[in-house]
Amino acid sequence: MRHFDLTPLYRSTVGFDRLFSMLDSGTEQQGSAYPPYNIERTGESAYRISMAVAGFKEDELTIEAKEHVLTVSGEKKPESDEKEVLYRGIASRAFERRFQIAEYVKVIGASLEHGLLHIDLIREIPEAKKPRKINITAGDKKEHKQIEGETVAH
Helix, strand or coil: CCCCCCHHHHHHCCCCHHHHHHHHHHCCCCCCCCCCEEEEECCCCEEEEEEECCCCCHHHEEEEEECCEEEEEECCCCCCCCCCCCCCCCCCCCEEEEEECCCCEEEEEEEEECCEEEEEEEECCCHHHCCCCECCCCCCCCCEEEECCEEEEC
16 A cells, blocks of 8 residues: 655645645545545546436436535435346446535536436636736836726825
8 A cells, every 4th residue: 555645745735734644535445435436527628427327317306515525326226026036237226426626617507318327517717817927117217007907196
């Protein structure tokens, strides 16, 4: 089992406690690997989670996004007809899978096709949080400074 010592990072950073806790917990063995899933990047700031949920209907699946956690769960309804199953190779057990999602990432849609649940996400950074360019003027010109189209008097 691998263990990473993040102590040097704790000493030189401020406000990244949550990130380091996620890294620490991510190295631990997760529970069940059911259902299997893929995480894909579909664009510069677009992502897709695809989960293999064969045998589940739309009304048996739940997707919930709360704070920075995306939870996908499924629970099969009991079958009404009494049939004798000789071998059950298709799993139909209940599951819950949690994904940590970054700040400004939101779910924009979900679809179920051919036994795959697709969850589309997009990262939208607000304009106020995007980097901005600040022009610097010479020291002898103490008139105005230009900050991304706004004029500030000094």
